Amino acid sequence: MGGRTKIWRTRMTLLGGIGLVLSMTFLGTGCELRKKMYDQPRYKTYAESDFFEDGTSARPLVEGTVPRGFLREDDHFYRGMVDGTFATDFPDRVEITEELLWRGKERYDIFCSVCHDPAGYGNGMVVQRGFKAPESFHTERLRGMPDGYYYEVITSGFGMMASYAYQVKPEDRWAIIAYIRALQLSQYATWDDVPEAVRPELEASVL
Ligand code: HEC
Structure with missing residues (x-):
């Protein structure tokens, strides 16, 4: 009984040894491959x-490859256009909330007010220092321009004004x-446009 166990053990040890050697060899080969x-x-x-016909190693994309997530097929939202003309309203996905107006004011103050001035009359600091004065947002012509037109001017620029797309x-x-619409309304608002709730406050501060 004892002799057999010994032989068995010796065999196992041998097998283990062979296994170890083998796995080391493979590991070694792995390193070698890498x-x-x-x-x-x-x-x-x-x-x-000199392998590719066009002489460049940079290969063109396979025909029909399209980027995903950049389709921008919503013309109204991405181009301010509806059926090939300037949109006269806001896209569905833009909900006009107080939050949106505050955001618009913040962005306007940063990017536009330097020329168009905080109220939109076109007398910002850059204009006061000599840059061409833009037309006031409160003229009849600009008040009547469709929302999509404003989108286009911001996106592509207009005359002396650069594009703000980036x-x-x-x-x-x-x-x-x-926010520009709010500014425009503010300069033409009548007493009837003021909500009842804020009239007393306004009366006290202005009149
Ligand atoms: C560096 C100055 C400057 C900044 C900043 C600027 N604009 Fe202008 N903008 C102008 C000038 C100048 C014009 C008139 C261009 C011309 O007639 O050559 C103009 C024209 C316009 C017009 C009127 C186009 C028309 O039909 O008369 C709109 C609308 C407008 N800008 C919107 C904006 C908005 C929105 C922003 C901010 C995102 C902005 N601008 C930032 C200078 C500026």
């Missing part, structure tokens, strides 16, 4: 290639337009 990948011939970014994302363009 090193080979590291050392293999490869192109540096934008390097020239600084102001679409959501914020709409917020700014909402």
Whole structure:
């Protein structure tokens, strides 16, 4: 009995040893492989290639490849257009809330007021220092311009005014337009436009 157990143990030890040697060999090969990948011939970014016909190692995208998440098919929201003309209202996904107006005021004050001035008359600090004066937002012509037109001016610029597409994302363009509309209303508002609840306060402060 004792002799057999001994033989069995010896066999197990042998097997274990072989296993160990084998796995080390494989591990070694793994390292070897990785090193080979590291050392293999490869192109540096934008390097020239004599393998591809067009001579460049940078391969074009497979035909039909489209970026995902950048489709921007909502013309109203992304271009201010509806059926090929300037939108006369806000896109559905822009809800006109008090929060949106505050956001619009903040963005307007940062990006527009330097020229258009805080109230929109076009006499901002940059204009006072010599830049071309924009037309006041309170003229009949600009008051009558559709919302989509404002979107287009912010996106593409207008005459001397540069595009603000990079600084102001679409959501914020709409917020700014909402705020400009509020500014325009503020300069033409009548007593009837003032909500009952705030009339006493206004009366006390102005009259
Ligand atoms: C650096 C000054 C400057 C800044 C900043 C600026 N504008 Fe203007 N904007 C102008 C000038 C100047 C014009 C008139 C351009 C011309 O007639 O060549 C103008 C014109 C406009 C017009 C009227 C276009 C028309 O039909 O007359 C709108 C609307 C307008 N800007 C909106 C904005 C909004 C919104 C912002 C902020 C996102 C902004 N602007 C930022 C200078 C500026």
